[in-house]
Amino acid sequence: MKITDIQVKRLRIPLKKPFKTALRTVEAVEDILITIHTDTGDIGYGEAPPTAVITGDTREGIEGAILGHIKPRLLGLPVVELETIMERLHTALVGNTSAKAAVDMALYDLFARYHQAPLFRLLGGARQTLATDLTISVNDSAEMAEDARQAVLLGYSTLKIKVGKDPQQDLKRIKALRQTLGDGVTLRLDANQGWTPREAVKLIRQMEEADLGIELVEQPVKAGDLEGLKYVTQQVETLILADESVFSPLDALRIMQERAADLINIKLMKTGGIHQALKICALAEIYGMECMMGCMLESRLSVAAAAHVAAGRNIITRCDLDGPGLCADDPWQGGPVFDHAAITMSKEAGLGIVPGPTFDQYISQPFSSFSATPQKKM
Numbered sequence: 001m002k003i004t005d006i007q008v009k010r011l012r013i014p015l016k017k018p019f020k021t022a023l024r025t026v027e028a029v030e031d032i033l034i035t036i037h038t039d040t041g042d043i044g045y046g047e048a049p050p051t052a053v054i055t056g057d058t059r060e061g062i063e064g065a066i067l068g069h070i071k072p073r074l075l076g077l078p079v080v081e082l083e084t085i086m087e088r089l090h091t092a093l094v095g096n097t098s099a100k101a102a103v104d105m106a107l108y109d110l111f112a113r114y115h116q117a118p119l120f121r122l123l124g125g126a127r128q129t130l131a132t133d134l135t136i137s138v139n140d141s142a143e144m145a146e147d148a149r150q151a152v153l154l155g156y157s158t159l160k161i162k163v164g165k166d167p168q169q170d171l172k173r174i175k176a177l178r179q180t181l182g183d184g185v186t187l188r189l190d191a192n193q194g195w196t197p198r199e200a201v202k203l204i205r206q207m208e209e210a211d212l213g214i215e216l217v218e219q220p221v222k223a224g225d226l227e228g229l230k231y232v233t234q235q236v237e238t239l240i241l242a243d244e245s246v247f248s249p250l251d252a253l254r255i256m257q258e259r260a261a262d263l264i265n266i267k268l269m270k271t272g273g274i275h276q277a278l279k280i281c282a283l284a285e286i287y288g289m290e291c292m293m294g295c296m297l298e299s300r301l302s303v304a305a306a307a308h309v310a311a312g313r314n315i316i317t318r319c320d321l322d323g324p325g326l327c328a329d330d331p332w333q334g335g336p337v338f339d340h341a342a343i344t345m346s347k348e349a350g351l352g353i354v355p356g357p358t359f360d361q362y363i364s365q366p367f368s369s370f371s372a373t374p375q376k377k378m
């Protein structure tokens, strides 16, 4: 099974309602979709969201990285030589983790199809079912409480509440939410870097004193402020989860060695795909640090790739894989079943996912084209 072509398209799926965080407001998933074609006729699928405010990746950047830099290095290579291919992928250019993630997951898709096994089985096969939270966007208290109430009615027992947009309002909003929901719902908060270390400590302590039962707080401070993150982690009882502070295995190692956070949120779009995500899992096992598997605004294709990793490895104890639950439609068929909070892995080989009946209405071609001329090593 040799790689004969890599093609890029654009995928646009409206969200059920605007997604609002301390960093941005978005109304649709607008991702890059790739297909890797082979001489056996097998096709591998991959997806990457242009989350510029977190990864620095834009749609044009992802397309350019894949077509201009990655594709020429992979054409002609046999998919079974995964280790060699991964080395070529990750040395094609620095950064560009979302582009690498899309290609990486399409390669793992093909690799597992070649071995006729669902990917999660090849990654360790830790479990067949997962539970995800649902994200509640930051809005006024009444709207957040209503969104949370609706989510609970749909069966979500864990909600990830976006905070950090106006720190003065955060305590009030969380108190109102807890009052509406009662004690039976697990609440995790994601500040998306919106607090200063002092603000974070003050707010989290106030939440602890008010007995609001917060399971964890994700990325309270700026991504690059590891000292601030460590300060918060040391000053509060509540678990602190590093998200934007951890892209690579090296970032994760630093956090673990410093104990700058209690938990790590692994996202394929930050690591550059499954190959690097597995290295974070291995480090986390060594350090005994549990991980969350997270996602950006992604359709069920790339979230399925993340679910395969989470179902493969025991060290991933929490999931924030709500991309499909936020989308107004699912253009895919097959693969892991997302039934609100419950994710059930399926038996098909690879990621298990292929385009479904509504696929074409969400697809367009990129505006620009790039040459795929192989680059010479200087």
Ligand SMILES: C[C@H](N)C(=O)N[C@@H](CCC(=O)O)C(=O)O
Binding pocket: 021, 023, 024, 051, 135, 160, 190, 192, 243, 294, 295, 296, 297, 320, 321, 322, 323
């Ligand atoms: C969608 C997921 N629940 C989530 O919140 N992901 C990111 C933000 C993604 C984005 O802005 O596109 C996170 O910060 O955890």
Ligand SMILES: [Mg+2]
Binding pocket: 190, 192, 218, 219, 243, 244, 265
């Ligand atoms: Mg986050």
